[in-house]
Amino acid sequence: MTGAWKKAISGLAAAAMLALTACSGSDSSPLGISIIDPATKTNLDAARLEPGAAYLRAATSQGLVRLDALGNIVPGLAERWIVTDDGLSYIFRLRNARWENGDTVTSEHVAAALKRRLQIEARSAIGADTAEVRDIRSMTGRVIEIRLLSPQPELLRILALPELGIRRNGSGTGPLAANRQEYWTLLTERVDDSLAPDLRRMVRPLQVRTESAAKSIARFSLGESAMVLGGRFEHLPYLSAAGISDNDVRADPVAGLFGLLVVNGKGFLGDPANREAIALAIDRDALMTPLGIGQWQTTTRIVPLGMGRYQPLIGDRWTDLSLDQRRDLARGRIVRWRQANAALPELRIAMPRGPGARLVFGRIQRDLEAVGLSARRVAPDARADIVLIDEVAHYRQPGWFLNQLACAVRPLCNQEGDVLLAQARRAVDPAVRMAKMAEAEVAITSANIFIPLGTPVRFSLVKGNVPGFAITADGWHALPDMVVIPR
Template sequence: MTGVWARTIWPCATTAALLLAGCNASDTSPLGISIIDPSPVNNLDAATLAPAAEYLRAATSQGLVRLDSLGNIVPALAERWIVTDDGLSYIFRLRNARWENGDAVTSEHVAAALRRRLTIEARSAIGADTAEVRDIRAMTGRVIEIRLLAPQPDLLRILALPELGIRRNGRGTGPLVADRRQYWTLLTERVDDAIDPAMRPRVRPLQVRTESAARAIARFSLGEVSMVLGGRFEHLPYLSPASVPDNAVRADPVIGLFGLLVVNDKGFLGDPANREAIALAIDREGLMTPLGIGQWQTMTRIVPLGLDRYAPLAGDRWTDLPLAQRRDLARGRVARWREEHDAMPVLRIAMPTGPGSRIVFARIKRDLVTIGLEGRMVGADAPADLRLIDDVAHYRQPAWFLNRLACAVQPVCDKDGDVLLAQARRATDPAVRASRMAEAELSMTSANIYIPLGAPVRFSLVTRNVPGFAITADGWHALPDMVAIPR
């Protein structure tokens, strides 16, 4: 599997099972897609969207803008927009659009839907991303303005998130329409009567299933679907038993947060130095090796190096200390705590379900034992001391990373860093904003509220060069772009 993450160009699959789907780009039969998500019927209006709900909401409830198959921002409900020179106002001109019942979409509808969703997201990471939003106004029947307290350079990319897709009375405006069947959802393109029938592109429906990783990967191996979306590190061990060829695996070069969040700051974890001891003990280089990932990007910091217009105040941590010396230092801290408390620290670590998760936890547990700590794996939603976070960055700025560690979002946080982060969000001068972000990162790093491990893992399975599918930097694959068939 090592070669999967080194390759970026993939030929059409040629095994007998995969030939069932073929490589004919002009085929108008339904395209079978499985989305890895074992949850039951998905609520598209839930406060927290399940993976399949994100895809279905984005496909049937477009926002002002959306992401195309390459991850670019393209028009959706808004046909065009302008940003004022000071970056404090975004003005959108809506296209002529209608709800499923035929009513015209107005700026009042859109403004109300956005305000409602941002209220739901107020204490989420998306709420932190949109903290600069001051007001959302309907100016005329087809114009909407979003006013900001301070510039948010990535606002358009945030508005393209599935959560901010525009819905009214449980319905969206497309571009696809969902027909729920017993075992799958059929997505078809909404017909735009304003387009001359002779000019409409040839399209095909999408037959979308929501199922567990084991079922989705087995179905792909049998040729029953042409694509599987939503692959993560915990799903990798399913690929080999299913005989999935390397050239069917499309790995996305994502960045984000993949590490252990401190969610209980009592006992041993109440001291930042003890929390750092855990970070010191983990062998990041060997963590993903059993999963066949030979080129995994390890991390010892919150914000990756190399982001545009960002100068961090500290580099990678512990670069001058070999793993053995790091563990010696950590072992001493654990020993002192045990002497003072006459107890063996047992850390409950919340991990997702899946064989890859059990394998990675076994490595973490082994590393903790070397410094005198015991780890116990618990379910992702169970009470825990540490919780694995595995999120892909929606935009590549330090704010995305730090917002996910804000006090409004996490139960254990760094209050000093949070103040600096709030100052950064309110700064109108880009230089001041970047400086405060760097100070916030340094403070949160010193508090050791998050133990970085590496970059998230995201992959899809594709039997052929499916029109509309592409490897992306954010791991998102827009379903609407898979409907059209190239002429």
């Protein structure tokens, strides 16, 4: 049992009798939900949303569209929409809605808010996903149009992201209302006055806490919450320490990027061949073994196979080499570097906090030592040479994976691949778009700036069958659907 776990379990046990539980009382009693979040403050308007802020923003500040419990796109502020045949214009008709202060929502409000947010996201992966947005304009009081320079087939799914939830003067339009308490946020459904009383749904409030993994899992093990959201690989050791039943663990079959990103391109790491040496040294099959993951999906690819009409120009790497042969190749490059240059640096690798990250880093450190490299683990926000990237794909197209590594997003990138990626975004013909992306993948892969390791890990903890919760392909669990009590 780790020190963090002991501290969390003792503090929560003392408060157990006073807590408002989610598993007792009537069906309309609050549903207790803990969201694992390393942040000490929840800022719904931050440039980068931490997990708690993302869930609360999505719940209280919906976008033009949003995701339901199953991950489907459903109406948000827009009651309906059309897409022109050329895919260059999305026209949304807004429903009647009001801001928290009672003011009527207008298309001018929405267009201005969405423009502001896209400016904030300009140097993020979302900015890369929306780079082809040419204009956002109000057409009438309730109609808004988004014009594109080239088609973006996944635009609706992008607009459903929490970051693109519509806010004005620090407030949104629901579908839930937030009442901040001392230790939690109480989310309740905003009343729709347009519905007759007999047509309104039976609902319950959500009692949402954003807290550390240790506290979240401790609270769940004591029966003080019905659900924990936001579990990642670094949190897995807490489950065995808490005695969490396998029946309570819900793993999401996500795709995304999980690997090492080089952020310092100087010295030893300035040579793509040396960066490849790191990739060659790592035993991917054994990386997650300390966490008890028996069938973790490893990869040497940036873009996974099976992406629709996408035809990659590069296959899995080093399939003709054994691990020992790969390490011999890496070791030879490192010896040659040492002979021609000063002493090798100690590589600073930024990893998330948590016992699982310590265990995985231990494997990486040992693998690098096997080829003559030394490494030190540093905090996620510390100065580093390499950082662990652990991101879930918001949509399963090659563009998402490559946009994560664009020059506008990452401090170290491949210029050739970036140019090809920009050409792909501008392509109107889908076949040309896919071909340019395949060329971009080859260039970015060959640069060895990102070292793919495997598939991200995402899980939740759920007591029994909670209505409104479902396993999803993107690891996102919409809070608004959880307030509904089935009749």
